[in-house]
Amino acid sequence: MTTSPSHPFRGVFPAITTPFNADGSVDHGFLREHARWMMAAGCDGMIPLGSLGETNTLEHDEKMAVLETLVDALDGKPVIPGIASLSTAGGVRLAQAARDVGCGGLMALPPYVYTSDWREMKAHMAALVAATELPVILYNNPGAYRTDFLAPQIAELAGEHANLRGVKESSGDVRRVTALRAILPESVDILVGLDDAIVEGVAAGATGWIAGLINAYPAESVRLFELARDGRAMEAAELYRWFLPLLRLDVVNKFVQLIKFVQEETGHGSARVRAPRLELTDAEKAEARAVIEAASGRVPVGVGA
Known part of the structure; x- marks a missing residue:
């Protein structure tokens, strides 16, 4: 465990998937079991209701039930929902409701659909950060949300809001981590948001990872982060080479379907998704299955299933 009151967002945080029953309802029994399984592997908290959690397909009451x-x-370990x-x-309403059910932090996203200039996006993010006293991660994912928060802008926001304590950097450019680390206060942690950039991101100064394939491979994910964090470059490189074909499933358009399919294939979940997403085609499943089978045949020594 690497989190502390002064650095609540250091360590490994699964972007947990939302499991569905056959009738489309949320499977709370599996959700509970799955979260505890990942925490037992050494994770530092849980991030539900993000992109991978299909939050845009959930109604407000469903979101609150997931958080509860x-x-x-x-x-007692932190639950840090996407807002x-x-x-x-x-x-703002969702942020305050999340606080009221006991969440330990928040991850603030730019607004769905509407994108604009820094003045408007800053006002939106500032409102989410100021909605509660909880520590907040700003989520920067220009590929998905069409809003790109640059390092000076994030620093401006952090200078005005002491509870902005983390940045999930998902631009795909690890130079952003370097730029953020150079300009942000030391109290603000930088978390890698793309699975296939974790080793590079940590080398550039990131101290956390919001991970996707961890939903199927928690022990391997925690081990990889620890090796990278501790400067054990050769061991990290060996594990990374094994893991990269799987981690790259996190950075394509159907990453939700793919990660849930990997969960199902490895016995740790269901591939069910909510529309507008549809489950993978047979050809897509065959391609993903080949990646899984290749990895399963050469698991590095020292990491478990």
Whole structure:
């Protein structure tokens, strides 16, 4: 465990998937079991209701039920939900409701659909950060949300809001980590948001990882982060070479379907998704299955299933 009160966002945080029953409802029994399984592998908290959690397909009451289940399951370890909404007011309401059910932090996303200039995006993010006293991660993913928060802009926001304590950097450019580390206060942690950039991101100064394939491979993910963090370059490189074909499933358009399919194939979940997403085609499943089977035949020594 690497989190502390002064650095609540250091370590490994699964972007946990949302499991669904055959009738499309949320499978809370599996959600609880799955979260505890990943925490037992050495994770430092849980991030539900993100992109991987299909938050845009969940109604407000479903989101709150997910948070209540996870807060109870983690028994004091931080639950850090994604806060995303079409409107600023909706995001503020969700942030406050998350606080009220016991979440330990928040991950603030830019608004769905609408994108604009820094003045408007800053106002939106500032409202989410100021909605509660909880520590907040700013989520920068220009590829997905069409809003790109640059290092000076994030530093401006952090200078005005002491509870902005983390940045999830998902631009795909590890130079952003270097730029952020050079300009942000030491109290603000930088977390890698793309699975196939974790070793490079840590080398550039990141101190956390919000991970996707961890939903199927928690022990391997935690081990990789620890090796990179501790400067054990040769061991990290060996594990990374094995893991990269799987980690690259996190950075394509159907990453939600693919990661859930990997969970199902490895016995750690279901491939069910909610529309507008559809489950993978047979050809896509065959391609993903080949990646899984190749990896399963050469698991590095020292990491478990």
